[in-house]
Amino acid sequence: MKFVKSPKFLIFLIVFVNFLGYGIVFPVLPLMTEKYGGDPLISGLLIGVFSLMQLVATPVLGKLSDRFGRRPLLLYSLWGTVASFAIMGWTHSIFWLMVARVIDGISGGNVSIAQAYMADVSDKKERAGAMGVLTAGISSGFILGPIWGGLFSGISLSAPFLAAAGITLVSVLLTQFFLPESESVKEMEYEKKYFSFKSLILDMENRPMLVFFFIYMFIFWAQSGVFTTMSLFGKDILNISVEQVSFIFALGGIVSTFIQGFGVSRLVKKFEEKKLLIISIVAATAGFAVMSFAGSMILFIIGVTVYNIGGSLIVPVVNALVSEKSPAHDQGGNLGLLQSFGSMGRLFGPVAAGFVYEKVNPFFPAIMGTFVMITMLFLSWQSLSTDKLKTG
Numbered sequence: 001m002k003f004v005k006s007p008k009f010l011i012f013l014i015v016f017v018n019f020l021g022y023g024i025v026f027p028v029l030p031l032m033t034e035k036y037g038g039d040p041l042i043s044g045l046l047i048g049v050f051s052l053m054q055l056v057a058t059p060v061l062g063k064l065s066d067r068f069g070r071r072p073l074l075l076y077s078l079w080g081t082v083a084s085f086a087i088m089g090w091t092h093s094i095f096w097l098m099v100a101r102v103i104d105g106i107s108g109g110n111v112s113i114a115q116a117y118m119a120d121v122s123d124k125k126e127r128a129g130a131m132g133v134l135t136a137g138i139s140s141g142f143i144l145g146p147i148w149g150g151l152f153s154g155i156s157l158s159a160p161f162l163a164a165a166g167i168t169l170v171s172v173l174l175t176q177f178f179l180p181e182s183e184s185v186k187e188m189e190y191e192k193k194y195f196s197f198k199s200l201i202l203d204m205e206n207r208p209m210l211v212f213f214f215i216y217m218f219i220f221w222a223q224s225g226v227f228t229t230m231s232l233f234g235k236d237i238l239n240i241s242v243e244q245v246s247f248i249f250a251l252g253g254i255v256s257t258f259i260q261g262f263g264v265s266r267l268v269k270k271f272e273e274k275k276l277l278i279i280s281i282v283a284a285t286a287g288f289a290v291m292s293f294a295g296s297m298i299l300f301i302i303g304v305t306v307y308n309i310g311g312s313l314i315v316p317v318v319n320a321l322v323s324e325k326s327p328a329h330d331q332g333g334n335l336g337l338l339q340s341f342g343s344m345g346r347l348f349g350p351v352a353a354g355f356v357y358e359k360v361n362p363f364f365p366a367i368m369g370t371f372v373m374i375t376m377l378f379l380s381w382q383s384l385s386t387d388k389l390k391t392g
Contacts, residue, residue, distance in 0.1 A: 049098060061077065065113045074175055
């Protein structure tokens with residue numbers, strides 16, 4: 001059982017339980033919202049408010065982890081997740097669902113801290129692989145989250161969240177007793193002397209870094225928009241159950257976990273990060289395009305799978321590129337700012353998707369995602385071309 005005390009396993013577990021909840025929310029929350037008197041737009045707002053809170057909280061928590069260390073901020077974040085899941089499990093009101101989502105958003109910025117932790121314990125050559133392992137934890141949460149939600153929803157729509165609160169509590173205890181601090185005393189002393197949130201603003205003025213921030217925003221805009229409406233699309237267009245939708249989510253998670261756990265390091269060595277970014281965006285765009293006209297379950301699964309092949313590479317590659325361009329004392333802040341842009345995408349995506357699903361037609365969230373991904377491709381291609389001109 002030594003692996004239970006391994007820092008990398010514990011970081012894996014922390015992001016896993018975070019995205020276990022995220023995976024539960026997509027298939028279950030829209031149905032819960034309808035049950036309590038809401039509509040697709042309210043469902044999008046409930047998902048989006050989490051990202052609105054993270055928009056502010058994530059870079060702040062990341063920067064605070066540069067100053068006070070990774071471990072105490074990870075514990076704070078996990079306790080917030082426990083409270084959020086417990087409220088969602090016990091309430092039968094849209095108001096308290098909103099409160100729970102706000103609590104989780106304010107405290108749930110642990111991905112940037114986990115990324116900074118992995119950056120602390122890996123050198124630059126290993127960083128993309130380390131970020132791939134971390135992202136595999138996220139994808140594993142997406143695998144089990146929908147299955148978890150689908151199976152426990154057979155008991156009640158509240159049961160998945162109460163069970164998730166229990167497993168998150170286990171993660172809190174393991175982190176409390178076994179996770180060592182990763183940030184060096186030297187770096188914390190530096191931050192104690194020079195700590196300032198101004199560096200976050202300065203990094204937003206760094207144009208090459210800003211391109212990666214916007215790419216991160218667009219990938220989560222497109223992804224969360226489609227995922228938010230997937231259970232409704234399954235019910236209204238594909239005529240499938242919440243359990244079947246949950247397994248489609250899980251299939252995508254399996255594809256992502258396999259690629260992130262075993263493929264990222266090898267592909268980075270073969271193509272380098274920026275070329276791999278272009279290739280992965282093209283694949284993800286093709287997946288959204290297929291989903292845009294998928295009227296059958298088989299065609300929809302093909303679209304989801306193709307998207308996940310590309311999407312599973314985009315996230316760790318962008319994480320690695322931002323980490324490589326960041327000084328050691330700004331790792332938490334910059335990775336937190338990156339996650340904040342991801343939160344913007346997760347805010348706009350669900351709200352826009354809920355609106356167009358209800359007001360236009362159910363295929364529009366995927367059509368919107370296709371155009372967002374094309375914008376991403378343009379930004380990435382322009383960034384790569386600019387770098388070639390500078391080095392040429």
